[in-house]
Amino acid sequence: MTQLARPEGLIVPPGGGNTIRTPAQQVTFKVTGEHSRVSSSFEVIVPPGFDVGAHRHVRSEELFYVLDGELDVLAFEPRVRTDDWRHWESESGLTAVRATPGTVIVVPPGCPHAFANRTGQPVKMFFQASPPSDHERYFEELLDILKDGGAPDPAAIADLRVRYDIEQLTPLRHDP
Numbered sequence: 001m002t003q004l005a006r007p008e009g010l011i012v013p014p015g016g017g018n019t020i021r022t023p024a025q026q027v028t029f030k031v032t033g034e035h036s037r038v039s040s041s042f043e044v045i046v047p048p049g050f051d052v053g054a055h056r057h058v059r060s061e062e063l064f065y066v067l068d069g070e071l072d073v074l075a076f077e078p079r080v081r082t083d084d085w086r087h088w089e090s091e092s093g094l095t096a097v098r099a100t101p102g103t104v105i106v107v108p109p110g111c112p113h114a115f116a117n118r119t120g121q122p123v124k125m126f127f128q129a130s131p132p133s134d135h136e137r138y139f140e141e142l143l144d145i146l147k148d149g150g151a152p153d154p155a156a157i158a159d160l161r162v163r164y165d166i167e168q169l170t171p172l173r174h175d176p
Contacts, residue, residue, distance in 0.1 A: 010035045017043065020139065024050060024146035024174045027139045033132035040132040042139070046071060046123040049176040051116035054085035054169040055161065057109055061130045064105040064115065069123030073099045075106070075113040085114045085170050112169055138164040146174065 010031065017028040026045035033040060046069075054074070064073070074096040078088035086096050099105065099115075107113045117123045129135035138160065145156050152172055161168050 020143045022143045022147040023047070023176070024152070025143060027143060029136060029139075031132075032136050036132055038132065039128050039130035040135050042127045042129075042135070043067075044125050044127050046115070046117045046125065047174075047176060048117050048120050048122065049174055051171075051173040051175075052114055053172040054081075054088070054112050054114040055166050056112045056169065057107075057165045057167070059109055059131070059165050060134065061109055062105075062107040062113070063128040064099075064107075065126040066099045066101050066103045067124040067126055068101055069117070069121055070119050071099045071115045071123050071125065072096050072118055073103075073105050073113070073115045075111055077112055081112075081169060083170055085112075086116075114170065116173075134164050138166070 012030050017030045019026065019028040025047065028043040029040070030043055031039070031041040072086060074085055074088060074094070076088075076090040076092075076094045078085075079091055080088075082088065089095050096114075105113070105115075115125075141160050142157075145160065146152055152174065154171065157172055158168065160166075
């Protein structure tokens with residue numbers, strides 16, 4: 001008689017996980033597609049001057065939880081898209097907001113969203129993407145592009161985003 005393996009969970013202690021660091025961003029993989037069929041989870045340090053740029057995903061759903069610091073964020077389709085998402089407004093009157101610790105942002109598939117650190121201090125946030133795996137590989141490749149800390153190569157960023165279900169609506173920027 002074959003004994004079935006009993007399922008085991010995953011416990012990631014404080015400071016645990018695989019961390020990738022560049023001058024433009026730091027990402028710690030907490031839960032990956034290896035551990036979950038539902039979502040990947042990350043702890044992200046967003047440095048001053050980093051703007052992910054407005055973008056959307058056809059398949060992915062995301063959740064952001066601000067742990068420490070303040071981010072400008074949006075999660076809506078604007079009436080009119082311009083080059084600066086900070087001035088967008090939705091049909092219902094939503095505008096970008098300043099997210100403080102404890103703020104949760106939920107982004108369904110197809111919804112434009114963005115975040116930027118316009119303060120002088122790093123911001124720590126918890127980030128979850130569903131389905132898993134795509135964002136893990138995306139972050140690894142993005143951080144490799146950003147590792148030198150200079151202005152990112154727009155063509156390399158555009159190619160990367162197309163491959164990982166990211167339609168870029170405004171540019172990614174990093175102005176420390």
